[in-house]
Amino acid sequence: MSPRPQRRRATRALTAGAAALAVAAGITAAAAPAGAEGTAAASHARHGGHSGRTVDVQLLSFNDFHGNLEAPQGSSGTVEEVQPDGSRKKVEAGGVEYLANALRTARKGHPYSVTAAAGDMVGASPLLSGLFHDEPTIEAMNKLGLDVTSVGNHEFDEGRAELTRLQKGGCHPKDGCYEKGKRFKGADFPYLAANVTDEKTGRPILKPYTVWKHKGVKIGFIGVTLEGTPDVVSANGVKGLKFHDEAETIDKYARELDRQGVKSIVALIHEGGMPASTAYNYDCDSPGPGSGISGPIAEIAKKVTPKVDALVTGHTHQAYACTVPDPAGMPRTVTSAASFGKLYTDTTLTYDRRTKDIVRTTVKSATARNHVVNRTQPKAADMTALIQRWNKLAAPVANKPVGYISADIPGRGQATPETPLGDLIADAQLEATGAADKGGAQLALMNPGGIRSDLAHKASGSEGDGVVTYGEAFTVQPFTNMTNVVTLTGAQLLTALQQQVSGPNEASPKILQVSKGLAYTLDLTKSGADRVVKDSVRLDGAPLDPAKTYRVAMNEFLAGGGDGFAVLKEGKDKYVGPSDLDAFTAYLTAHSSATAPLAPPKADRITVVK
Known part of the structure; x- marks a missing residue:
């Protein structure tokens, strides 16, 4: 064609x-498109006009x-x-x-x-x-x-x-032209x-x-x-x-x-x-x-x-x-x-x-x-050539292995509010900022819209099943937002959880993915902020204290109040850590190997009542 x-x-x-x-x-x-024939009148007559x-x-x-x-x-x-x-x-x-x-x-x-x-x-x-x-x-x-x-x-x-x-x-x-002698035409x-x-x-x-x-x-x-x-x-x-x-x-x-x-x-x-x-x-x-x-x-x-x-x-x-x-x-x-x-x-x-x-x-x-747009039809040859050309330029960066997984780790298209990949990303940001000299984070939050893909065990590339390349990690976390750590009170943290399901997010909830140690109950039989069961929120097993302060890691988009989480803009004593992508790849590298691949998290931190 x-x-x-x-x-x-x-x-x-x-x-x-x-x-x-x-x-x-x-x-x-x-x-007229290639291969089009006939007059307008003839075409419309064929369509019953x-x-x-x-x-x-x-x-x-x-x-x-x-x-x-x-x-x-x-x-x-x-x-x-x-x-x-x-x-x-x-x-x-x-x-x-x-x-x-x-x-x-x-x-x-x-x-x-x-x-x-x-x-x-x-x-x-x-x-x-x-x-x-x-x-x-x-x-x-x-x-x-x-x-x-x-x-x-x-x-x-x-x-x-x-x-x-x-x-x-x-x-x-900043980056200039990517191909010698070629200027981007727009x-x-x-x-x-x-x-x-x-x-x-x-x-x-x-x-x-x-x-x-x-x-x-x-x-x-x-x-x-x-x-x-x-x-x-x-x-x-x-x-x-x-x-x-x-x-x-x-x-x-x-x-x-x-x-x-x-x-x-x-x-x-x-x-x-x-x-x-x-x-x-x-x-x-x-x-x-x-x-x-x-x-x-x-x-x-x-x-x-x-x-x-x-x-x-x-x-x-x-x-x-x-x-x-x-x-x-x-x-x-x-x-x-x-x-x-x-x-x-x-x-x-x-x-x-x-x-x-x-x-x-x-x-x-x-x-x-x-x-x-099924994949049983022929491929457009010019698009195949385009992909091959750009893949060649990207290969030195894209094909570098950064981790190993034992099975698919879903992050999008899930019927449940919490996803295994969401938990993994939140854990990665917590680990990257948990040390006292790196922000002192006690928990991490991740917006679901920032998770752009699953991590597939069997990828389309030739690197082998279970290998996670830098390119695949980038597909999951493409924004390269910087991780921020801010101080929030327990009351503010509870408000953030409530803003998942109230205000601008009431009609279409945006459920934050949470790091290990944070747990609570989400009651979907209720409406608005009441969907978050207040007394159920725990951090490392202890009830959330409204008067106490907590160090919370998140990407800079969330820290700026993105996705309707206005209360997160109130965070104080901001520390800027590594990019979310760097935190993600570092976690994969640290917690997996070819002989001990990373298993999908259980996604059991949010208890959902329907």
Whole structure:
């Protein structure tokens, strides 16, 4: 299968935005995909439409790729599929070699096809991409024909300047160019950041929207990230920036596009929801439209102006293809394609040439369906070559053994609040900072979102079962946050445990992973802060004393109040230790060998009552 032709966006004309936002808008003109044949009318007739006046536009979308160029390991690399008989099956999926082939195959026979994403293309990436500040992923996205994406919170992990470099190109300001004679070109596709503005100027830091054009068809794309991005990114990453309400921002630019004559609009929103089922192909609209999805995106979808015809979402790493009525009561698709390139969504938008709008009636909206990026299909040869090229550069660092394990150590995709890998990471941070001259930590806390992968006993590399390489450890802990040790009172520590399940985390709890010696009961039959049973909290067998002070280790993200743990910002007498990755690899090296591999922790520190 030959790759989709390259389309440098520099050759595309830009539309004029509002006078005060001359940088706001961009028009992209997509070429028909390789192998596409037939006229628009003939294509639409094949799909059951009215030839001439209407055409079907294929919208392919995905989200939360996170630099997963190679097929993700463990639970991070599977999706759950409902079988015809009602049973469930785990399907291995993901990897850019397969994603590129799947998208190119899907485009065949669709002369009107546009590919969009809903943020977090980069950030929290495995070492193959993360070691090179995600240049390999941007290169891969260019090759597979991504037309546009919104920013996500992880696009801000390294700050605004680095995001701008990923868009415009140029070698890294500290690391320089990675390949002799090659300068990083940047993204062919526009990153959209409609609700992210400069604190001083009030203007969006990147384009708020872009307009895709092909043979008279015009579709506007507005891109936003979650308003709560500062709560899930380090303070340095969002310094000098403001993040605004998603729905209000989308409505603002939808009106602007409408004034320009762009009536067909898609919102790319890096905010998501929780599906009623863990299977990617469940029926989201049974028993009624949108009944199978909850969370922030469900509320946003109900508010966003009817001028917007479809919502492509992300952030929660979930899979859903739903129909949620807009404020006018008209059906509108709301989709998300899980994460790591394991799925893509194929949405059919029926475009009316006379009204220039997407056809939506009270009984029918666009059709949308998620598809598995399975690993039984052929690999895209250009992506294989890309991976091999960057792996060669990464090999001296990536292939170094740092430890040995006796079995898989799960860290993501677990049904239980506590994970074996979460305990291991917390133990590693405690050990790295426990000595009196290294912070004097008595316990450690780890945020679950910072654990990016399982540790797989049987890895995809050639180093042998049970060997943990630096590259695999990096995939688990890619942020390289510094460990901090702070002093908290017992009352503050209890508040931190309660903030796991209350306030901003009540609807979607973020259960901290805890080091050995700390134990408590989590009663899920209760609500809010009461889920943490106060009298159950013990440290080394002794009840937590509200008046006593404790030295607590955690990464700098948590110490800054990240993930809704505001009380942790109150910690005093801060000590800065090694990076979380260094602490993790040092622990693996110290506690394992080829003849005595490390066994998965029991994950029995949090007693859960259901």
